[in-house]
Amino acid sequence: MGSVILDDVLAAAGRLEGVARRTPIVTCRTLNELAGAQVNLKSESFQRTGSFKFRGAYNALSQLSEQQRGRGVITYSSGNHAQALACAGRLLGCRVTIVMPRDAPRVKREATEGYGGEVIEYDRDETSREELGIRLAAERGLTLVPPYDHPHVVAGQGTVALELIQDSQPLDLLLVCLGGGGLLSGCAVAAKALSPRCRVVGVEPANADDGAQSFRSRELKRVENPDTIADGARTPSLGQVTFPLILEHVDAVVTVSESEIVAATRLLWERAKLVVEPTGALAVAALVAKRVEAEGLRIGAVVSGGNADVGAVSRLFEEA
Numbered sequence: 001m002g003s004v005i006l007d008d009v010l011a012a013a014g015r016l017e018g019v020a021r022r023t024p025i026v027t028c029r030t031l032n033e034l035a036g037a038q039v040n041l042k043s044e045s046f047q048r049t050g051s052f053k054f055r056g057a058y059n060a061l062s063q064l065s066e067q068q069r070g071r072g073v074i075t076y077s078s079g080n081h082a083q084a085l086a087c088a089g090r091l092l093g094c095r096v097t098i099v100m101p102r103d104a105p106r107v108k109r110e111a112t113e114g115y116g117g118e119v120i121e122y123d124r125d126e127t128s129r130e131e132l133g134i135r136l137a138a139e140r141g142l143t144l145v146p147p148y149d150h151p152h153v154v155a156g157q158g159t160v161a162l163e164l165i166q167d168s169q170p171l172d173l174l175l176v177c178l179g180g181g182g183l184l185s186g187c188a189v190a191a192k193a194l195s196p197r198c199r200v201v202g203v204e205p206a207n208a209d210d211g212a213q214s215f216r217s218r219e220l221k222r223v224e225n226p227d228t229i230a231d232g233a234r235t236p237s238l239g240q241v242t243f244p245l246i247l248e249h250v251d252a253v254v255t256v257s258e259s260e261i262v263a264a265t266r267l268l269w270e271r272a273k274l275v276v277e278p279t280g281a282l283a284v285a286a287l288v289a290k291r292v293e294a295e296g297l298r299i300g301a302v303v304s305g306g307n308a309d310v311g312a313v314s315r316l317f318e319e320a
Contacts (some may be wrong), residue, residue, distance in 0.1 A: 004151050004245060006193035009158035015233030016159060019091070020055055023047050023160075025167055026303075028272040036295040040171075041268075042164040044190065045276055045306025049111070051232075052160050052183055052304050053147070059156030060145050061088045069094040074142040076100070076129035079108025080305050081147035086117030091133050097142060099133045100284050105231060105309045114320065124225050132308040136320045146276035148182030149239025158186030162194070164300045170195040172297040177282035178202035178211045178253060179233040187302065188249035198300075199251045203286040205230045206255040210237050215253040229316065230261055232279030232305065254291040261285050262320045264314065268303065277308040278316070 028040040044052040058253055061073065071097035082098040089096035095120045100109060118197050122132055137144045146153065160183065165171060175189050176184045181202075188200045204211045208226030214237070222237040238246065245254075256264075261278050264285035268274045283301040286292055 004158065004186065004189050006156045006190060008151065008155035009162055009190045012055070012155040013159045013162055015059055015062050016055055016156065019058060020159070021047055022163055025164065026272060026274060030271040031252050031267065031284065031287070035299065036227070037297045037299050039287065039299045039301055040164065040168045041272065041274070041284070042158060042160055042300060042302045043274060044302065044304050045274060045280060049080070049083040049087045049115070050305055050307040051080040051084065052157055052210040052302070053080040054087060055159050056153035056182055056186070057081060057084035057145070058088040058091070060150055060152035060160050061085065061092055061094060063152055064143060068143045072097065072140070072142050073145045074099070074133055074137050074140070075145050075147060076133040076145045078234060079103045079112065080232055080307060082112040082117060083108060083115060083298035083307070085145060086115035090116050090137065090235070097136065099136065099142070101129070105307070105312070107309045111307065112122065115134050119201055125226055130191050147182030148235070149241045151241055154182050154186040154241060154245065156186070157183045158190040160302055161190040161300070162188035164302070165191060165194045168300060169253060171300045173199045173292065173294065173299045174198055174200045174299045175283035175286055175299065176200070176202055177233065177302065179206040179279070180235040181211065181238040181246055183302065183304060184250060185245035188300050189245060189262055192249045200249060201286070201292055202246065202250055202253040203282040203291070204255050205233050205261060206257050207284070208233050211246070212253045212255050213242060218247060229258055230279040230282060232277070233282065254286050256282065256285040256289050256291060260289040262316050266320065274303060275306045276303055277305050280305045308318050
């Protein structure tokens with residue numbers, strides 16, 4: 001697998017034009033006052049399937065051969081990439097199989113099946129999703145489209161920052177949530193090319209800080225089955241494609257606590273009027289918790305998705 005450059009992101013934007021939504025930039029006076037900055041929220045909760053993942057999934061699937069799409073594809077995902085790939089598969093006439101943890105959010109599994117995806121359950125404590133996905137791909141003759149560690153996926157995710165910078169002009173700081181690194185690495189490639197003075201910071205749950213550990217040590221670290229409400233960031237490690245890109249283009253990785261994630265999620269629901277899932281609030285959590293220097297800056301923050309289990313989120317708010 002090769003690296004990813006701006007030309008790859010621009011090519012992905014061309015494939016996505018007229019298919020993916022150009023999501024809006026939302027502002028919130030309360031957030032601006034808390035941060036002491038102008039914050040532009042790139043609201044990927046309005047993207048098809050409710051998250052940025054559609055961009056990478058469609059970009060990857062659209063570049064497969066007719067023979068590969070005819071045989072079908074497989075992936076492993078707790079929900080957002082699963083929905084995205086199933087939706088892209090429906091649009092491109094490709095059968096999609098998803099290896100999904102038994103405890104995945106109900107709303108994400110139901111949406112995945114609603115798009116026509118075949119879900120195969122596994123137990124996080126007993127099975128490696130990567131190993132199961134690779135084995136099933138070999139047995140069924142399917143092409144594996146991983147959720148983040150693939151250059152076509154990364155390039156598709158990079159269109160988030162491409163649009164954000166095009167629509168809001170140069171930024172001083174870009175905050176992006178961090179799980180497996182597909183979104184962060186793609187956005188960092190685009191941001192550094194289009195707005196070279198922009199600092200790019202990844203934001204990760206403290207309970208799932210493999211990315212922060214890896215960034216500090218410059219060695220790939222793992223955290224198995226991390227316990228965090230940000231289910232989109234439960235990946236055990238960064239990838240062979242994403243980690244080098246993050247080391248090259250990202251300026252810092254910071255972490256936030258579970259209570260800080262809940263507070264940011266609640267702020268976005270109540271004050272910005274955005275329905276977001278906890279993972280989608282990570283970038284804002286770093287601002288509210290003062291993990292980054294923001295005073296007087298022009299900031300872009302990616303709100304990565306809105307596939308929230310309303311009941312579960314309501315309980316989080318009540319407990320807080």
